[in-house]
Amino acid sequence: MFSRVKKILSVATACASVFALSGVPAGLFAKTVPGMLESPKQPAGAPKPHGATPTEPQVQWQRMEYYAFTHFGLNTFTGREWGYGDESPELFNPTKFDADAIVKAFKDGGMTGMIYTAKHHDGWCSWQTKTTGHSIRKSPWKKGKGDIVREFADACKKHGIKFGTYLSPWDRNHPEYGRDGYIKAYYGQIEELLTNYGDVFEIWFDGANGGDGYYGGARERRNTPGGADKYYNFEQIVKNIRKMQPNCVIWGASHYGDARWGGSERGHVGYPHWHTVGSQNPEHTPSKHPETCNDNCRHIVSAHGIPGGDRWVPAEGDTPINHGGWFWRQGGQPKSPEQLMQVWFDCVGRGANLILNLAPDKTGRLDPADVKALMGFKKLRDALYKKDFALGAKAAAKTVRRGNTKSFGPQNLVDGDLDSYWATNDKTIKAEAVITLPKKATFDVVRVREEIRLGQRVAAWALDAEIDGEWKEVVVGQTIGVQTMLVLPEKVTAQRVRLRITDAEACPCISELSLFKLPEGLNLKKASNVSTLTAGVPKTKWKIVSAPAGTNAKAAIDGNAATFWHTHMKQELRPPQSFVVDMGEARKLRAFTYLPRQDGTTNGMTDRYVFEISLDGKSWKKVAEGEFGNLRANPIEQTISFTPEKARYFRFTGTHALDKNHVSAAEIGVLEAK
Numbered sequence: 001m002f003s004r005v006k007k008i009l010s011v012a013t014a015c016a017s018v019f020a021l022s023g024v025p026a027g028l029f030a031k032t033v034p035g036m037l038e039s040p041k042q043p044a045g046a047p048k049p050h051g052a053t054p055t056e057p058q059v060q061w062q063r064m065e066y067y068a069f070t071h072f073g074l075n076t077f078t079g080r081e082w083g084y085g086d087e088s089p090e091l092f093n094p095t096k097f098d099a100d101a102i103v104k105a106f107k108d109g110g111m112t113g114m115i116y117t118a119k120h121h122d123g124w125c126s127w128q129t130k131t132t133g134h135s136i137r138k139s140p141w142k143k144g145k146g147d148i149v150r151e152f153a154d155a156c157k158k159h160g161i162k163f164g165t166y167l168s169p170w171d172r173n174h175p176e177y178g179r180d181g182y183i184k185a186y187y188g189q190i191e192e193l194l195t196n197y198g199d200v201f202e203i204w205f206d207g208a209n210g211g212d213g214y215y216g217g218a219r220e221r222r223n224t225p226g227g228a229d230k231y232y233n234f235e236q237i238v239k240n241i242r243k244m245q246p247n248c249v250i251w252g253a254s255h256y257g258d259a260r261w262g263g264s265e266r267g268h269v270g271y272p273h274w275h276t277v278g279s280q281n282p283e284h285t286p287s288k289h290p291e292t293c294n295d296n297c298r299h300i301v302s303a304h305g306i307p308g309g310d311r312w313v314p315a316e317g318d319t320p321i322n323h324g325g326w327f328w329r330q331g332g333q334p335k336s337p338e339q340l341m342q343v344w345f346d347c348v349g350r351g352a353n354l355i356l357n358l359a360p361d362k363t364g365r366l367d368p369a370d371v372k373a374l375m376g377f378k379k380l381r382d383a384l385y386k387k388d389f390a391l392g393a394k395a396a397a398k399t400v401r402r403g404n405t406k407s408f409g410p411q412n413l414v415d416g417d418l419d420s421y422w423a424t425n426d427k428t429i430k431a432e433a434v435i436t437l438p439k440k441a442t443f444d445v446v447r448v449r450e451e452i453r454l455g456q457r458v459a460a461w462a463l464d465a466e467i468d469g470e471w472k473e474v475v476v477g478q479t480i481g482v483q484t485m486l487v488l489p490e491k492v493t494a495q496r497v498r499l500r501i502t503d504a505e506a507c508p509c510i511s512e513l514s515l516f517k518l519p520e521g522l523n524l525k526k527a528s529n530v531s532t533l534t535a536g537v538p539k540t541k542w543k544i545v546s547a548p549a550g551t552n553a554k555a556a557i558d559g560n561a562a563t564f565w566h567t568h569m570k571q572e573l574r575p576p577q578s579f580v581v582d583m584g585e586a587r588k589l590r591a592f593t594y595l596p597r598q599d600g601t602t603n604g605m606t607d608r609y610v611f612e613i614s615l616d617g618k619s620w621k622k623v624a625e626g627e628f629g630n631l632r633a634n635p636i637e638q639t640i641s642f643t644p645e646k647a648r649y650f651r652f653t654g655t656h657a658l659d660k661n662h663v664s665a666a667e668i669g670v671l672e673a674k
Contacts, residue, residue, distance in 0.1 A: 036246035039453055040419065043407035047423055050455035050506035052276045052312040057247040058258055059453060061201065062275075062314055062482045063418070065348050067113035067162070068106045069318060069357035072148065074124045075327040077362055079641050082629025083122025085172030085214030089138035092124070097141070097364025099151035103159050105366055106358070109374040110381060113162030113201055115355065116152045118193055120166075121208055121629075123173030129192055131185040134173045153197040164202035164248075165193050169232055170209050175216025178223065183232065190237065194244040202259070203241065205234070205252030208630070229254040251316060255279075260313045262352050263303025265634035267319030267343040269352040272478035274305030275314040275456050307459065308505065314482070317347035320357040321370050326630070328359040329639045331591055331671050334369050337376030342524055344381065349447075349485035383519035389441040390414050390497075390515045397433040399424045401507070410434075413499070413513045421451040421511040429504040435497050435513060442493045442517060446475060447485040449512040456481045458510075460503035465494040480510070487524060491517075536593060536669040541584030545617065545649070553579035556652075556665045564597040566604050566664035574661045576610070578653040581668070586615060586648040588673040591641040592624065594652075595667040596631050604664040606654035607631050611640065613647035620651065632658055637667075644673035 037056040054062070075083050077091040106114050119125050125135035127149040137144045149165065156163035167189060176182040194200055210223035224231035234254040241248055250257040260277065262269040302315065321340070324332020335343070340356075347354045358370050395410035401423040402408065410433040412420035424431045446463050450456060458480040464471045475488050497515065501508045518524070539557050547553035548567055556565035556579065567573035596605045611624040623642040631638075650670060654663030 036242075042453070045402050045405065045407070047401070047426060047454055047507055047509060049453070050457055051308060052310050053455050054275070054312045054314070054452055055258075057249055058312060058314065060247075061249045061259070062353060062452065064112040064162070064201075064353060066354045066356070067111050067115065067164075069115050069117075069166075069320075069326075069355045070102070070152070071117045071120070071326040071328075071357060071359045072364075073117060073120055073126055073327075074122055075120060076360065079329065080122075080626060080629065081325050081327060081638075082208070082627060083120065083124070083172065084212070084627070085122050085134075085174075086219075087122055087124065089124060089134060089136070090140055092136065092139040093141045094360070094362065094364030097148075097151075097360070099148070099155040100158065102358075102360060102366055103152065103155035103161065105371050105374065107159040107161055108378070109371075110378045111161060111356075113164060114152065114156060115164035115166055115202055115204060116149065117166040117168075118149050119168050119171075119189065121168050121170045121172050121206075123168075123171035123177075125189065127192065129189060131188040131192070132174060149193065149197055157198065162199070162201035163197065164200055164204070165197075166204035166206070167193060168206050168208070169228065170206070170211075172211075172213030172215065175218070177213065177215055178210070178225065178231075186232070187237070187240070190240065191244070194241065194248070200245050200248050202249045202251060203245075205237075205250070205257065207252060207261070207633075258313065259353075260305075260315050261302045261633075262315045262317035262347065263300065265318055265320075265630070265636070267317040267354060267356070268303075268346040269315050269317045269350050270300070270303030270305075271346075271350045271484075272304060272307075272459070273315070273350045273352065273481060273484075274307050274309065274479060275312055275351065275452065275481050276309030277301065277306045277311055277313045278309045279311060315352040316355055317343070317352045318355045318357070319343060320359070321373055322357075322359065322367065323637060324639050325636070326357055326359065326634075328361045328367065330641050331639055332367075334367070334373040337373055337380050338522060338524070340373065340377040341380050341384075341522060344377075345485060345487060345524065349483070351479070351481040351483055380519050380522060384445065384516055388416075388514045388516060389437055389443055390435055390513055391416055393438065394436040395422075395433055396436075397422065397431065399428050399431045401425055413510060416512075418449065418511050419451075421509045423509045424507045426507050428507055430501055431508060432498055432500045433510075433513075435499070437495050437497075437515075440493055440495045441515065442491055443515040444488045444491045444518050445485060445516040446477075446488065447483055447512070447514040447516065448477065448480050448499065448510065449483045450480045451509040451511045452482050454509050455506070457506045458501055458504045458508055460501075462500045462502060464498040464500065465492045466496040466498075467492070467494055471498060483512075487518065536671045537583065537587060537589075539669070543582045543584070545580050545582045546651075547579035548573055548577055551577075551579075556668050557581060559667070561595055561598050561666055564599075564664050564666040566597070566662060568604055568660070568662040568664075572660065572662040575606075575657060575663045576653050576655045577663045578651050580617070580649060580651045582617065582649055583670075584648075586646050587670075588644050588646045589613060589642075589650070589670050590644040590673040591639055591671040592650065592652070593637055593639050593667070593669040593671065594628065594665060595637045596628070596635045597664050597666050598635065602632055602635075602658045603660040604662040605631055605635065605658045606656070606663045606665060607658050608654070608656035609640075610653040610655060611642070612651040612653070613645060614649040614651070615647060617649045621645070639671070
């Protein structure tokens with residue numbers, strides 16, 4: 001999913017021979033747009049770039065910090081995260097869709113752009129595509145003449161935020177998926193999205209590729225011949241995109257793209273945090289990363305990056321605002337503004353961009369609870385950034401590049417200009433600068449930024465405060481990059497602070513030092529690695545009445561996310577495996593919830609299920625069957641809705657697991673109809 005910087009800098013043209021091999025007409029990508037943005041010239045005597053450096057589109061993308069993800073399509077109407085591909089386009093019929101209102105909410109919430117899922121894994125296209133019949137053309141909405149992509153793109157232009165799109169490479173509907181015929185259609189979809197809707201600031205290529213699907217009625221499992229990279233020919237796709245949209249940041253696309261996954265779908269990224277990764281295989285760089293790494297290696301490298309990596313591929317932290325999932329789910333609960341602030345510090349505060357998902361419901365409107373959380377989050381951020389106590393302060397440093405040159409002086413740390421910076425001489429990698437505020441101030445957050453056009457350099461730093469005439473270390477940091485923002489262990493009141501660069505790979509080039517104060521009443525706690533549990537029907541009267549011998553099914557109804565039922569005791573009990581619960585009384589149920597195991601292991605993690613209900617424990621009715629999509633990357637609680645019906649008993653059956661040959665569940669709950 002990453003690319004070499006030299007490849008990014010070149011605006012390549014399409015290769016006719018490759019088109020011939022893939023069945024794509026040589027003239028398919030004929031339209032062009034203005035050239036790639038150019039970086040401003042550095043002052044005379046500036047340090048030479050160190051290691052991998054970003055393109056100017058990457059610089060501007062990293063400065064965006066925060067934008068929306070919007071999942072909206074057939075899955076909205078089926079209740080699935082990953083549609084199978086056999087869903088009827090006629091299901092898509094939002095009654096009150098208002099792209100303008102949705103984008104306005106994003107703008108009002110402080111977002112700088114949005115990325116819309118134009119096509120998810122189910123293959124349904126939400127625009128007037130000529131590449132497939134599985135599209136909005138066959139939907140009753142606007143009599144088949146509608147175009148969701150167009151409406152979102154136009155709304156973004158109106159409200160002054162940037163528009164981006166998501167186009168799943170996997171297509172569980174297309175009859176030619178896994179064969180050459182699909183590639184022609186897929187290349188055509190890329191062209192339509194990138195030439196018909198104006199500027200596109202980012203395009204997403206998801207990593208889900210191949211598996212069970214409808215595939216035009218074949219209903220079989222198909223993989224990507226020779227692997228995804230070879231099958232899609234991502235190297236050529238990136239060249240084509242450069243010609244159509246040279247300033248578009250490419251997420252994914254094997255190891256040819258411009259941006260990487262942040263390592264989880266909770267929005268958090270790792271710290272220390274590097275914007276660089278290694279060539280060829282982004283998961284493994286032998287000189288920097290142990291060869292004995294485990295199955296979580298990809299997650300670790302995605303979250304932290306590689307120090308000294310030879311490609312600049314910054315991370316993006318992604319998470320839904322609602323605990324229900326990426327697509328809208330009835331009964332899902334939004335993260336609180338306080339929880340979102342923790343995500344902010346653990347993502348943007350570590351140097352990654354944050355893409356926060358808000359999903360319209362079946363009517364085509366955002367959930368009011370989600371919007372309320374979005375605006376509460378905005379209010380907290382506004383309060384945090386209301387006052388930068390260091391802005392306009394006096395700054396001094398013993399070490400300045402080429403003497404007291406104005407271009408590289410410490411005053412640049414507090415001038416509010418990201419393009420100016422304090423720099424030292426080439427061989428000086430340890431340095432300090434003293435900032436004198438106009439008067440004493442109380443603060444508990446520090447933010448530091450590097451001039452990333454010259455590469456990421458700093459590996460360790462510290463902030464001191466002068467208290468009672470003596471310097472006291474108040475926080476220690478590691479990497480900086482585009483920015484690092486740390487919460488101090490306690491509030492500090494001081495007039496003078498000292499930034500110390502204690503370790504760097506090259507002379508430091510620091511563009512900004514800021515001091516803030518957390519909003520009153522905000523008590524940030526370290527975000528839990530355990531998914532939040534929905535408060536459903538109380539479990540005080542629940543009893544396990546049937547389960548595989550020797551397995552602890554009680555662990556799935558004990559309200560403790562850290563414990564889990566599994567069918568691998570002395571030996572694996574292969575799926576399907578079930579347990580039955582007596583709730584003690586009959587209730588009208590509308591949904592069940594499933595929390596996968598939360599110990600960081602996917603062995604036995606149930607990704608397919610059957611859910612049945614009964615009034616007497618003898619006669620059973622199947623009310624839900626399907627697939628929990630995306631658990632490997634996003635092992636959060638899943639909510640599966642069904643037609644409300646009265647029941648006293650329920651039976652949960654795991655029919656397939658991600659890995660190994662048994663099943664598990666951390667917690668099963670049910671939701672009652674009103």
